[in-house]
Amino acid sequence: MRSKTVFTALEHIDQERLAQFQAGMRKRYSDTQILEQLRACSQRLGKSPTMREFEGDAETTVHPQTVIEHFGSWNAAKRQAGLVPRRFATREELLDQLRSLGEELGRVPSAKDIEARRGRMPSKSLYWHTFGSLTSALREAGFDVVVGEERLGRAIDQGVLLAIQLGRLPKFADWAEARRSDINLLTEWQVYRMFDARRGAWSTFQFLVRERLAAQDVDVSPDGILVS
Numbered sequence: 001m002r003s004k005t006v007f008t009a010l011e012h013i014d015q016e017r018l019a020q021f022q023a024g025m026r027k028r029y030s031d032t033q034i035l036e037q038l039r040a041c042s043q044r045l046g047k048s049p050t051m052r053e054f055e056g057d058a059e060t061t062v063h064p065q066t067v068i069e070h071f072g073s074w075n076a077a078k079r080q081a082g083l084v085p086r087r088f089a090t091r092e093e094l095l096d097q098l099r100s101l102g103e104e105l106g107r108v109p110s111a112k113d114i115e116a117r118r119g120r121m122p123s124k125s126l127y128w129h130t131f132g133s134l135t136s137a138l139r140e141a142g143f144d145v146v147v148g149e150e151r152l153g154r155a156i157d158q159g160v161l162l163a164i165q166l167g168r169l170p171k172f173a174d175w176a177e178a179r180r181s182d183i184n185l186l187t188e189w190q191v192y193r194m195f196d197a198r199r200g201a202w203s204t205f206q207f208l209v210r211e212r213l214a215a216q217d218v219d220v221s222p223d224g225i226l227v228s
Contacts, residue, residue, distance in 0.1 A: 028066075029062055029066060029070070031070055031071070031080075033062075034062050034066070034067055034070055034071075034077065035077070035080055035081040037060050037061070037062050038054070038067070038077060038078060038081040038083060039081050039082070039083070040059070040060075041053070041054050041057045041059070041060050042081075042083050044057065044059065045057070048078060048083040048084055049083075051064040051074055054067075079093075084097055084121065084122065091130060091131075094122055094126065094127060094130060094131075094137065095137070095140060095141040097121045097122060098127075098137060098138060098141040098143070099141050099142065101113060101114070101117070101121065102141070102143060106183060107183045108138060108143045108144070108145060109138070109143075111124045111134055114127070114134075151186070151190075151194065152194055152208075154186065155186050155190075155191050155194065155205070156205075156208050156209055156212050157212075158185055158186065159175075159191075159205065159206075159208075159209035159212075160209055160212050160213055160216070162174065162175065162178055162185075163209055163213060163220075163226060164218075164226065165178075167225065167226050168224045168225045168226060169206045169209055169210060169220060169224035169226075170206070170209070171202070172188055172192070172202050175188040175191065176188045191205055192205075206224065210224075213226070
């Protein structure tokens with residue numbers, strides 16, 4: 001009976017007056033004010049807010065439903081505010097986030113970099129789901145990313161140059177030190193993992209560097225010292 005009463009009441013609502021009332025309620029906040037509250041909430045949280053987080057923020061005065069009524073959807077409002085939706089970001093928004101992170105880091109972002117900013121940017125799983133792999137996403141974003149044989153070839157080339165600078169085959173610690181001065185080098189762990197991080201991984205890499213040096217007529221003694 002109660003639900004029938006409610007249904008009857010809805011039938012008799014003057015739709016024009018209802019529309020005027022709703023328009024008046026929406027005028028309580030301008031679009032600019034709502035966007036400002038979204039941005040402020042994001043700054044306080046350190047991430048793009050969900051509807052629940054926005055509603056739970058003690059300093060916000062706008063209800064999430066009001067935000068939706070103004071902009072059509074929660075994510076549309078966040079895009080207008082310059083915030084990236086955490087679950088339904090567009091392909092270009094995802095790429096923009098990678099480019100911004102690359103500018104912040106001064107290098108190609110890694111999965112670990114994305115994980116460290118969890119909540120402030122889309123998850124690495126979203127990149128994999130959207131682009132097939134993080135590597136594909138990075139390449140589409142304009143980063144120079146090498147994989148497989150290409151990456152190993154680059155590592156060996158870099159190893160040869162470092163060996164010549166040091167006068168010996170580079171050790172793991174040598175590489176780590178050089179990487180701190182040259183962000184264009186692959187990291188020591190990237191090189192290490194190319195060999196499945198198995199026992200003897202680094203010495204295997206040193207062997208490949210020695211072979212490349214030998215092909216360039218540079219002799220290497222058994223203890224790894226370059227012979228003039």
